[in-house]
Amino acid sequence: MTAFRQSVEAMILALRRYARALARDADVADDLVQDTLVRALRSERLFLGGDVRSWLYTILTNLNKNRRRSLARRPQFMPLLDNNPDASGTEAEGRDIARALSTLVEEQRAVLLLVMLEGLSYREVADIQGVPIGTVMSRLARARAHVKASLEGERPALRRVK
């Protein structure tokens, strides 16, 4: 196996984690990872060196953007109940964070996950999203504030004693 293939393969678990958090649907996430891998391996010859990791995150992020764009043209079915089987065995905190993520707009969710979950640098995220670093930082700040508010709003808040 080539070094390229090995470095792609080494990323599968991380891509899966990112896709699940990004798409919040296990089946959609698996499809995204699958499509990402197919594209990456097919365009091996187009890869001109550099960071395979960033490149794979870029492909997956763009595939998800395209998916959402085509979904937007179709009527949507909204689940009445949160019966995501993945959510079952996890602690309450985990479900809260998933719900908080779902309230974010796409770009902010991607920035938050790439920085906080995948540990990418601001520079790498800026390249992935094709925006300046300043935009990454403001998206991250807004996403964090939003998720924090969402997490705090869902829990019985402690009353502040003045």
Added chain:
Amino acid sequence: MTQPKIPVTEDELHAYVDNELPTERRSDVEAWLSLHPDDAARVQSWRAMADALHSRYDLGGRGGGAEAARDRAAGAVGHGAGSTARRPPCLRPSSPAAASAGWRAGASAAPSPFQSFTVDAMDAHRLYVVEVRHPVEVPGSERAHLQTWLTKRCGWDVRAPELAAAGLKLVGGRLLPGSDGTRVIPDV
């Protein structure tokens, strides 16, 4: 602790948490945080958020930690292992918290690699984790008996690992056949 000469901005707080801040500014931010509890609380909440993300999405296999760990183990021993040992659909995914610790005492001279043992242990865990009434043959409350019995059956000294410090409790153990003889799987 001295007040930093230049006030710390919100961008710098984010950069501090994300390890994007120049090293020379980090101590300024730390000094700032010790004097500004509101900012310190914010930084803390972002760290907690990162922890929550990791505990929700790490090892993001369909079966939670077990499958992801198995994927890794399978990857380590070759490509066949993952596909030949697909789990039967009747098994429900196990939570990472229920991850089993498989171990074999006195196995240092064993011929099979650790990875293939891990795969076997994971398969056994998957098979039994769905059991409500019979998850183990000997419950963890009978630790001494479990060790004596397994030592006798295996022919080597078997001891259940002490993992209480890691927040794990011994559920019990059972005897399983393995490719190179008898194996012992405690469920921790």
